[in-house]
Amino acid sequence: MMKTLADMLPSFSGVVLEVASSHAEIQSRLYALGLYPGVRVDVLRLAPAGDPMQVRCGNTLLSIRKTEASLILVEAPDNITLNRQTLAQDTASKEAIGLASESGMVPASVSVSEAAS
Numbered sequence: 001m002m003k004t005l006a007d008m009l010p011s012f013s014g015v016v017l018e019v020a021s022s023h024a025e026i027q028s029r030l031y032a033l034g035l036y037p038g039v040r041v042d043v044l045r046l047a048p049a050g051d052p053m054q055v056r057c058g059n060t061l062l063s064i065r066k067t068e069a070s071l072i073l074v075e076a077p078d079n080i081t082l083n084r085q086t087l088a089q090d091t092a093s094k095e096a097i098g099l100a101s102e103s104g105m106v107p108a109s110v111s112v113s114e115a116a117s
Contacts, residue, residue, distance in 0.1 A: 003076045005041065005055065006069035012043040012076070016057070020071040030068070034060045041074060 002017060016039050020027040035041065035057045042056045052063045 002073050004070045005043070005064070005072040005074050006053075006066045008043045008053075008074065008076065010043050010045050014041055014074040014076050015039070016041055016072060017075055018073040020068070023071060026068060026071060030072070033062055034058050035062065035072065041072075 005016075008014070016035060016037050019030050019036055030036070035055075039057045044054045044056055044061070046053045051066045053066065053069060054061060054063050055069075056062075
């Protein structure tokens with residue numbers, strides 16, 4: 001089942017199928033940040049207003065606006081609903097981020113618009 005990254009909610013894990021195929025500049029920037037076809041992507045959280053969203057691809061944390069996220073097609077398995085494994089991964093992610101913040105190491109969060117400037 002294909003959807004865009006913008007359609008996904010926190011705790012979603014999927015695989016990127018296509019990235020901004022009709023927007024070469026955005027595609028190039030997202031590829032450089034590690035978001036390209038075949039990469040697993042995890043939605044970690046949404047801002048209070050729902051935009052931007054924080055995602056993890058590989059070891060990189062990105063904050064991405066919904067407008068750019070809508071250009072990214074992802075494979076959303078039907079069985080990706082919240083289950084014990086997904087909850088455990090989400091809990092581990094939050095703990096890892098919390099530990100990194102306490103140690104003074106802040107996760108790299110890059111806005112696509114800032115990075116393109």
